[in-house]
Amino acid sequence: MSISRRRTLLKVVILGDSGVGKTSLMNQYVHNKFSQQYKATIGADFVTKEIQMEDRLVTLQIWDTAGQERFQSLGVAFYRGADCCVLVYDVNVLKSFDTLDNWHDEFLKQANPVDPSSFPFILLGNKVDIDGGNSRVVSEKKAKEWCLSRGNIPYFETSAKEAYNVDAAFLCVAKTALANE
Numbered sequence: 501m502s503i504s505r506r507r508t509l510l511k512v513v514i515l516g517d518s519g520v521g522k523t524s525l526m527n528q529y530v531h532n533k534f535s536q537q538y539k540a541t542i543g544a545d546f547v548t549k550e551i552q553m554e555d556r557l558v559t560l561q562i563w564d565t566a567g568q569e570r571f572q573s574l575g576v577a578f579y580r581g582a583d584c585c586v587l588v589y590d591v592n593v594l595k596s597f598d599t600l601d602n603w604h605d606e607f608l609k610q611a612n613p614v615d616p617s618s619f620p621f622i623l624l625g626n627k628v629d630i631d632g633g634n635s636r637v638v639s640e641k642k643a644k645e646w647c648l649s650r651g652n653i654p655y656f657e658t659s660a661k662e663a664y665n666v667d668a669a670f671l672c673v674a675k676t677a678l679a680n681e
């Protein structure tokens with residue numbers, strides 16, 4: 501008897517304002533590392549992580565920006581063929597929440613998926629560890645309302661620093677992207 505082991509490659513892009521923790525979330529997920537230092541991402545266009553999901557070996561190919569998000573000029577290769585878009589904001593910075601609409605719309609415009617209304621997005625509210633939550637300016641309720649208004653996007657509150665909810669969020673990314681295949 502042979503066991504079927506299907507391999508699946510999923511392209512994931514991470515978008516959101518500069519400084520919200522996109523690179524940190526990716527590093528925490530892929531390398532289990534966190535750095536307090538702020539450095540613009542350099543080097544590879546993407547990193548990969550393999551996860552076993554039932555009978556499938558899924559390779560998540562995660563594309564991070566290299567600081568160009570400040571100018572909203574990411575180039576078509578960044579968006580092309582994406583299977584899931586992870587939007588990130590900082591729960592302590594209102595502006596990073598207010599710009600989510602722009603990132604969402606920019607993604608759909610650039611990636612131009614076949615069915616925009618069912619394309620899988622995930623929203624992460626990051627840095628919930630800061631000041632024990634006392635400096636947050638965007639409530640979970642407000643974030644969930646935005647998600648609902650945008651077609652019921654799954655929402656996770658995360659801390660890249662404390663590795664809180666990071667694995668759960670990316671597992672959801674993989675599941676949602678697979679379901680949309």
Ligand code: GDP
Pocket residue numbers: 516517518519520521522523524525535536537538539626627628629630658659660661662
């Ligand atoms: P990016 O510009 O979106 O890629 O953001 P970075 O990942 O470079 O993070 C910006 C800064 O925020 C860095 O100094 C990180 O160490 C810090 N940072 C990222 N995530 C968290 C978090 O969950 N909690 C805290 N306290 N700091 C974070």
Ligand code: MG
Pocket residue numbers: 522523524540541564565566567
């Ligand atoms: Mg970065």
